Amino acid sequence: MKAVTVTESTRLDPSATPPSELVPMRHSGRALAALVILVAAASLGYSAMTNDNFEWPVVWEYLFHPEIMQGLGTTLILTGVSMTLGIILGIVLAACRMSENRVLSTLSGAYLWFFRGTPLLVQLIFWFNLSALYPRLSLSVPFGGPEIAGAATNGVLNLWAVAIIGLTLNESAYMAEIVRGGLLSVPRHQSEAATALGMNRWLTFHRVILPQALRVIVPPTGNQVIGMLKHSSLVSIIALSDLLYSAQLIYSQNFRTIPLLVVISIWYLVCTTVLSYAQSHIERHYGRGVHVGVQRPGGLAKLRSLGSRLSQRSQSNDNPNPA
Amino acid sequence: MSTATSAPGGTGASTTDPIVRIIDLHKNFGPVEVLKGVDLEVRRGQVVVILGRSGSGKSTMLRCVNHLERPSSGTVIVDGEVIGYRIKGDKLHELPPAAIAKQRTKTGMVFQSYNLFPHMTVMENLIEAPRRVKGVDKATAMEDALQALEEVGMAHKADVYPSTLSGGQQQRVAIARALVMKPSVMLFDEPTSALDPELVGEVLNVMKRLATSGMTMIVVTHEIGFARSVADEVVFMSEGRLVENGPPSQVIDAPVHESTRTFIDSIL
Numbered sequence: 001m002k003a004v005t006v007t008e009s010t011r012l013d014p015s016a017t018p019p020s021e022l023v024p025m026r027h028s029g030r031a032l033a034a035l036v037i038l039v040a041a042a043s044l045g046y047s048a049m050t051n052d053n054f055e056w057p058v059v060w061e062y063l064f065h066p067e068i069m070q071g072l073g074t075t076l077i078l079t080g081v082s083m084t085l086g087i088i089l090g091i092v093l094a095a096c097r098m099s100e101n102r103v104l105s106t107l108s109g110a111y112l113w114f115f116r117g118t119p120l121l122v123q124l125i126f127w128f129n130l131s132a133l134y135p136r137l138s139l140s141v142p143f144g145g146p147e148i149a150g151a152a153t154n155g156v157l158n159l160w161a162v163a164i165i166g167l168t169l170n171e172s173a174y175m176a177e178i179v180r181g182g183l184l185s186v187p188r189h190q191s192e193a194a195t196a197l198g199m200n201r202w203l204t205f206h207r208v209i210l211p212q213a214l215r216v217i218v219p220p221t222g223n224q225v226i227g228m229l230k231h232s233s234l235v236s237i238i239a240l241s242d243l244l245y246s247a248q249l250i251y252s253q254n255f256r257t258i259p260l261l262v263v264i265s266i267w268y269l270v271c272t273t274v275l276s277y278a279q280s281h282i283e284r285h286y287g288r289g290v291h292v293g294v295q296r297p298g299g300l301a302k303l304r305s306l307g308s309r310l311s312q313r314s315q316s317n318d319n320p321n322p323a
Numbered sequence: 324m325s326t327a328t329s330a331p332g333g334t335g336a337s338t339t340d341p342i343v344r345i346i347d348l349h350k351n352f353g354p355v356e357v358l359k360g361v362d363l364e365v366r367r368g369q370v371v372v373i374l375g376r377s378g379s380g381k382s383t384m385l386r387c388v389n390h391l392e393r394p395s396s397g398t399v400i401v402d403g404e405v406i407g408y409r410i411k412g413d414k415l416h417e418l419p420p421a422a423i424a425k426q427r428t429k430t431g432m433v434f435q436s437y438n439l440f441p442h443m444t445v446m447e448n449l450i451e452a453p454r455r456v457k458g459v460d461k462a463t464a465m466e467d468a469l470q471a472l473e474e475v476g477m478a479h480k481a482d483v484y485p486s487t488l489s490g491g492q493q494q495r496v497a498i499a500r501a502l503v504m505k506p507s508v509m510l511f512d513e514p515t516s517a518l519d520p521e522l523v524g525e526v527l528n529v530m531k532r533l534a535t536s537g538m539t540m541i542v543v544t545h546e547i548g549f550a551r552s553v554a555d556e557v558v559f560m561s562e563g564r565l566v567e568n569g570p571p572s573q574v575i576d577a578p579v580h581e582s583t584r585t586f587i588d589s590i591l
């Protein structure tokens with residue numbers, strides 16, 4: 001066969017040298033899709049900015065309104081407290097679930113089954129109504145431990161307690177599964193190695209197992225925090241004045257529903273953006289040692305990498321047999 | 324009848340007491356008896372190589388020495404201490420986990436899969452146990468660590484994470500990590516079995532130097548060359564029993580038992 005100059009083939013004549021210039025593949029479909037989406041987004045944005053129903057001046061007026069600010073505070077506190085308690089309870093539940101004690105693991109399983117199997121809204125209404133039947137509600141460490149949160153069943157304090165209990169119990173069921181998955185992701189050999197070095201069970205857990213499990217636990221926990229921030233708006237059903245309920249109070253009087261919903265959406269977005277940013281930083285921290293090429297940015301390593309960059313000379317002094 | 328007893332009788336080398344004594348060790352996993360009465364003595368500075376087919380109970384025996392496995396019956400004595408139990412009258416009382424953890428500092432263990440802590444740098448891997456288990460201060464721990472790393476030729480990698488190292492390098496770091504605890508005896512469970520062939524040599528060299536320096540070692544391995552040149556005693560294990568033991572020249576080159584002969588032939 002004769003070599004023809006203009007051919008398109010993956011075959012190469014054995015004696016010929018392949019051309020050296022590389023032409024990357026063009027992704028024309030991607031560019032087109034991006035263009036379509038950009039145009040659509042721009043027109044949507046334009047219509048939102050120009051549509052009078054959005055009443056942008058009202059949005060600016062209420063963005064920093066004291067009641068909205070107070071609602072934002074309530075939402076943040078509710079999220080922070082419920083999430084913290086939910087994580088702690090979730091770790092305890094995960095430990096019970098993984099325990100060799102059959103009673104503990106079964107009870108923990110039943111708990112997860114119930115709280116993950118019924119809607120959060122139903123649970124909140126349930127706790128709200130239950131609080132009317134009991135003179136005092138309290139959430140305490142199991143088996144007669146100290147009370148974590150408690151409240152008399154009248155007054156605003158009661159609303160807070162109902163909201164926190166409802167959100168915490170529900171959240172802990174999800175966190176338990178996340179924590180369990182994280183702990184199971186650490187190879188059994190790791191705890192054996194620590195044990196063989198004389199480390200006791202606590203040291204093994206918190207120095208070797210947990211830091212590795214956190215790499216798996218942190219990303220979904222970040223999602224849970226963001227989810228909690230939004231789910232906490234369900235407490236408006238029991239008239240606790242969170243971000244949503246504060247807006248509802250205002251628009252029930254001035255009927256500016258859309259702009260007020262825009263106001264709180266802006267605040268929800270601000271919060272979730274900040275949280276996502278924090279999450280990515282925490283993830284990077286717990287991912288250390290996993291991605292190849294990661295060096296601890298400590299003094300010695302910094303100096304070394306600087307030195308090697310300056311000298312541009314990579315030498316291998318890997319010597320298994322020193323003199 | 325085929326149960327081998329202690330080191331070859333009357334060799335006159337018993338001037339030093341055994342540092343490891345395994346007496347009538349049994350281990351069951353459920354209904355399966357994996358160790359069926361193992362007796363073994365290792366004297367200070369001795370290198371004992373354990374040979375045997377996969378599944379013959381080598382790992383289980385080694386893991387009973389540092390109580391990673393709890394023996395079903397029998398006794399393990401390391402450096403004069405009964406592992407896992409306290410003698411009270413004529414009974415053995417089980418020790419609490421913290422006391423057993425302390426006993427484990429007498430034994431260093433090297434695993435087939437290295438098992439370095441991936442979230443810690445090489446240096447952090449080495450100073451973790453000395454600092455938190457033995458309470459050594461950081462400066463001293465780092466000095467010891469650097470020395471141990473030099474012994475295995477890995478001092479230049481002190482600041483990297485294990486995932487950036489080759490298997491052979493990781494195993495050398497794992498050896499150094501066990502050494503910084505200054506154990507009385509080192510246990511090796513197939514330390515080169517997970518390595519690419521060209522990396523086996525560097526790990527065996529480190530182990531040879533360690534043997535020369537006088538470290539007491541119990542080594543489970545299939546490296547016959549290593550056994551021949553380094554072992555003071557070779558033990559052949561089959562179906563939970565020690566069937567033959569003696570110097571390498573005997574067990575490897577002139578095995579008495581049929582099962583030993585078949586095994587040696589199969590791996591040579």
Ligand SMILES: Nc1ncnc2c1ncn2[C@@H]1O[C@H](COP(=O)(O)OP(=O)(O)O)[C@@H](O)[C@H]1O
Binds near residue numbers: 375381383
């Ligand atoms: N944790 C365990 N549970 C049940 N069986 C086990 C366990 N560990 C080991 N065994 C069994 O015990 C036998 C001996 O195993 P092992 O000591 O690992 O042998 P070797 O190291 O000589 O290959 C094997 O049959 C293995 O399946």
Ligand SMILES: [Mg+2]
Binds near residue numbers: 382
């Ligand atoms: Mg084994």
